[in-house]
Amino acid sequence: MKNFIVLLTDFNNDFYIGQMKGVIKNINPDAEIIDLCHNITPQNVLQTSVILAKSYKYFPKKSIFVCIVDPTVGSDREILLVKTSCYIFLVPNNGLITEVINKEKKYFVYKVTNTKFFLPKVSNTFHGRDIFSPVSAYLSKGVSINKICEKFEKTKIVRLHSINTEVKKVGDKKVVVGKYLFSDSFGNIVTSLPEEMLNKDDIDKYRVTVCYRNKPMFVIKLKKCYTDVGKSKLVAYINSFGYIEIAINKGNADKFLSNKINLLTTEFLLWYE
Amino acid sequence: MKNFIVLLTDFNNDFYIGQMKGVIKNINPDAEIIDLCHNITPQNVLQTSVILAKSYKYFPKKSIFVCIVDPTVGSDREILLVKTSCYIFLVPNNGLITEVINKEKKYFVYKVTNTKFFLPKVSNTFHGRDIFSPVSAYLSKGVSINKICEKFEKTKIVRLHSINTEVKKVGDKKVVVGKYLFSDSFGNIVTSLPEEMLNKDDIDKYRVTVCYRNKPMFVIKLKKCYTDVGKSKLVAYINSFGYIEIAINKGNADKFLSNKINLLTTEFLLWYE
Amino acid sequence: MKNFIVLLTDFNNDFYIGQMKGVIKNINPDAEIIDLCHNITPQNVLQTSVILAKSYKYFPKKSIFVCIVDPTVGSDREILLVKTSCYIFLVPNNGLITEVINKEKKYFVYKVTNTKFFLPKVSNTFHGRDIFSPVSAYLSKGVSINKICEKFEKTKIVRLHSINTEVKKVGDKKVVVGKYLFSDSFGNIVTSLPEEMLNKDDIDKYRVTVCYRNKPMFVIKLKKCYTDVGKSKLVAYINSFGYIEIAINKGNADKFLSNKINLLTTEFLLWYE
Numbered sequence: 001m002k003n004f005i006v007l008l009t010d011f012n013n014d015f016y017i018g019q020m021k022g023v024i025k026n027i028n029p030d031a032e033i034i035d036l037c038h039n040i041t042p043q044n045v046l047q048t049s050v051i052l053a054k055s056y057k058y059f060p061k062k063s064i065f066v067c068i069v070d071p072t073v074g075s076d077r078e079i080l081l082v083k084t085s086c087y088i089f090l091v092p093n094n095g096l097i098t099e100v101i102n103k104e105k106k107y108f109v110y111k112v113t114n115t116k117f118f119l120p121k122v123s124n125t126f127h128g129r130d131i132f133s134p135v136s137a138y139l140s141k142g143v144s145i146n147k148i149c150e151k152f153e154k155t156k157i158v159r160l161h162s163i164n165t166e167v168k169k170v171g172d173k174k175v176v177v178g179k180y181l182f183s184d185s186f187g188n189i190v191t192s193l194p195e196e197m198l199n200k201d202d203i204d205k206y207r208v209t210v211c212y213r214n215k216p217m218f219v220i221k222l223k224k225c226y227t228d229v230g231k232s233k234l235v236a237y238i239n240s241f242g243y244i245e246i247a248i249n250k251g252n253a254d255k256f257l258s259n260k261i262n263l264l265t266t267e268f269l270l271w272y273e
Numbered sequence: 274m275k276n277f278i279v280l281l282t283d284f285n286n287d288f289y290i291g292q293m294k295g296v297i298k299n300i301n302p303d304a305e306i307i308d309l310c311h312n313i314t315p316q317n318v319l320q321t322s323v324i325l326a327k328s329y330k331y332f333p334k335k336s337i338f339v340c341i342v343d344p345t346v347g348s349d350r351e352i353l354l355v356k357t358s359c360y361i362f363l364v365p366n367n368g369l370i371t372e373v374i375n376k377e378k379k380y381f382v383y384k385v386t387n388t389k390f391f392l393p394k395v396s397n398t399f400h401g402r403d404i405f406s407p408v409s410a411y412l413s414k415g416v417s418i419n420k421i422c423e424k425f426e427k428t429k430i431v432r433l434h435s436i437n438t439e440v441k442k443v444g445d446k447k448v449v450v451g452k453y454l455f456s457d458s459f460g461n462i463v464t465s466l467p468e469e470m471l472n473k474d475d476i477d478k479y480r481v482t483v484c485y486r487n488k489p490m491f492v493i494k495l496k497k498c499y500t501d502v503g504k505s506k507l508v509a510y511i512n513s514f515g516y517i518e519i520a521i522n523k524g525n526a527d528k529f530l531s532n533k534i535n536l537l538t539t540e541f542l543l544w545y546e
Numbered sequence: 547m548k549n550f551i552v553l554l555t556d557f558n559n560d561f562y563i564g565q566m567k568g569v570i571k572n573i574n575p576d577a578e579i580i581d582l583c584h585n586i587t588p589q590n591v592l593q594t595s596v597i598l599a600k601s602y603k604y605f606p607k608k609s610i611f612v613c614i615v616d617p618t619v620g621s622d623r624e625i626l627l628v629k630t631s632c633y634i635f636l637v638p639n640n641g642l643i644t645e646v647i648n649k650e651k652k653y654f655v656y657k658v659t660n661t662k663f664f665l666p667k668v669s670n671t672f673h674g675r676d677i678f679s680p681v682s683a684y685l686s687k688g689v690s691i692n693k694i695c696e697k698f699e700k701t702k703i704v705r706l707h708s709i710n711t712e713v714k715k716v717g718d719k720k721v722v723v724g725k726y727l728f729s730d731s732f733g734n735i736v737t738s739l740p741e742e743m744l745n746k747d748d749i750d751k752y753r754v755t756v757c758y759r760n761k762p763m764f765v766i767k768l769k770k771c772y773t774d775v776g777k778s779k780l781v782a783y784i785n786s787f788g789y790i791e792i793a794i795n796k797g798n799a800d801k802f803l804s805n806k807i808n809l810l811t812t813e814f815l816l817w818y819e
Contacts, residue, residue, distance in 0.1 A: 002302045012731035015597045018582035022604035029548045029606055036291035042732050043796055051288045058295035071796055074771025124771045126786030185285035186315050225347025225397045240399030250316055250344055275575045309564035324561045331568035333575055458558035459588050498620025498670045513672030523589055523617055
């Protein structure tokens with residue numbers, strides 16, 4: 001049985017990632033490391049939580065996820081180990097695990113405490129290298145959770161506010177109001193509108209209104225894929241991880257819209273014609 | 274015998290790459306994944322085709338190349354499997370394979386069709402994860418092409434227009450006219466002028482004229498390497514994959530020239546003094 | 547015993563890295579490649595030297611470091627192999643190895659010369675692929691250094707000027723003057739002020755003055771971590787690799803300061819209150 005350690009950080013391309021890999025391989029040369037991604041917007045715990053929750057099921061069972069988006073490193077925030085039926089997650093107790101435990105019925109939570117499994121010298125600003133990495137490596141070698149951790153009360157887990165979608169009545173129409181979650185490197189805009197909000201047999205009847213300062217700016221038809229609209233046209237669709245996303249066919253929707261509005265305070269209204 | 278799966282995408286650093294790796298490892302934990310690169314300019318099929326054709330020969334025989342630059346994902350474009358004597362390529366039928374099959378005399382083409390080897394749920398916008406990745410993983414486990422694919426007519430392969438270099442007479446001089454292909458992360462500018470156009474024993478006699486709106490903007494001497502010119506000077510040379518490239522010694526030629534001209538409509542004239 | 551090859555380049559996300567990996571795996575499919583990092587500022591040999599020296603000890607013994615920040619590639623600069631008690635380093639002779647050999651008492655230096663272990667065709671601008679990669683792969687397969695290299699005189703190693711910190715008297719205060727080294731992807735600013743300059747039991751008494759054109763611009767208190775100051779406040783601290791670093795809590799110090807001053811000519815004054 002192979003042991004996979006999956007890394008998810010906001011370190012972008014910095015050498016911090018390489019140092020973590022060095023630490024892991026030094027302890028367990030047979031651990032196999034997979035990068036989930038490292039281009040989280042700096043300190044964006046919500047984005048990390050969503051990406052983690054939408055990705056972990058694709059990985060081999062028993063994978064250990066090492067998640068370092070950790071703006072409060074060095075403070076008294078705990079380092080948690082969350083064990084679900086198939087996976088282990090190492091996370092700072094800052095809300096990052098929220099979307100995972102919203103999906104998992106049964107899970108166990110521990111606090112990482114045994115300094116014997118840390119690097120000998122622990123820095124104040126890089127627990128990813130000094131604590132998370134060695135702990136993940138020892139876990140991948142078969143050291144039991146109980147040797148490394150103590151029990152932790154679930155009520156003490158920091159949780160993010162649930163991703164808000166609000167249902168409103170506008171005239172006689174039911175409207176679901178979503179927010180901006182993040183953009184990917186194509187400039188595709190992920191909204192918080194989940195696919196569960198719509199009837200998939202009837203996709204062509206849905207519209208997304210991009211609303212800024214209570215003014216409707218764009219009304220976009222829901223389609224199946226980019227090429228269902230002409231080049232350089234705005235298009236909305238259910239993305240590959242279950243949210244409604246806005247793109248420009250062969251263009252960059254984030255750049256286009258960010259020139260006109262502040263995405264962080266924009267509302268995305270989903271409605272049925 | 275190890276099985277290598279080589280990834281080439283325009284996903285930059287997005288988590289889409291990590292999800293693909295998860296899918297592959299979940300099906301074949303022993304597959305070894307190598308990133309060729311992921312920083313293709315979004316949707317630039319020509320750039321991808323060139324980089325693939327100039328890179329695949331460096332990889333171990335039997336490597337499976339998974340190439341996802343796929344702006345028409347979700348439309349009726351086919352997914353092709355192209356088998357050469359040494360390699361397998363999985364590509365959308367959008368021209369990406371052009372430069373490879375221009376080099377290979379003998380190859381076989383199939384269409385990927387057997388949904389049994391796809392993920393159970395296939396999204397409209399991410400076949401890289403839902404089709405290409407599982408198919409590559411099953412291939413790497415030894416599933417035969419015939420179980421996954423159907424034959425596909427070579428005449429139906431979408432091909433890019435061949436990379437144009439035109440030979441003109443200017444006065445009594447023979448001039449080869451090339452175009453802009455792409456820039457690398459140093460800002461070095463790859464032109465479509467191939468090394469075959471010049472006599473390598475006589476490199477010092479060649480010049481490249483950068484021509485914009487029919488006006489010659491810069492005349493650059495062909496040299497062997499960056500340091501053959503002074504710091505911050507423009508230099509042309511045969512690059513590491515056989516094209517004439519323009520750089521600034523310890524500088525960024527793309528930034529410098531893009532401030533003055535539109536590289537996409539610039540002509541690069543190669544001539545012999 | 548596994549053989550690790552660690553890559554450190556300024557290739558960012560370019561396909562050059564993928565080609566190097568292909569070459570290595572083609573020669574030694576069992577070599578395991580780890581990316582230390584590839585986002586060195588183009589041609590910044592000093593930054594590379596610091597990152598290498600602060601990172602190599604985290605990697606498994608016997609790791610082979612392949613370091614390609616090589617602006618003088620194609621000139622007559624040598625390619626060196628430096629062997630310490632635990633590691634092998636392949637570097638261009640351009641100063642990159644300086645910070646490593648400043649730390650290592652005992653080491654051996656060779657010049658890579660045997661073209662039998664290069665790719666058959668060596669380009670003028672990409673020795674990383676054509677020389678460094680195959681040589682590292684053969685070394686990882688157990689080919690002895692003597693077969694690939696010749697002895698090289700230590701006095702001929704190009705060395706960077708030592709990273710300057712100067713101690714001055716300002717009034718009756720002892721002040722240590724540091725320079726800008728580089729910024730990470732968070733915009734945290736690494737200064738050349740080493741932690742050895744201060745008494746760690748008394749951290750709260752230290753200040754860093756950011757001084758531009760001899761004018762003090764900001765006075766920043768030394769703290770333990772980011773959250774020791776309010777959101778959007780400047781903070782100084784000992785970073786994870788032993789230098790004093792300047793950040794903005796949940797912000798980007800590099801962007802903030804670069805709008806006001808030129809970091810390359812800024813001085814960072816460390817003093818005790």
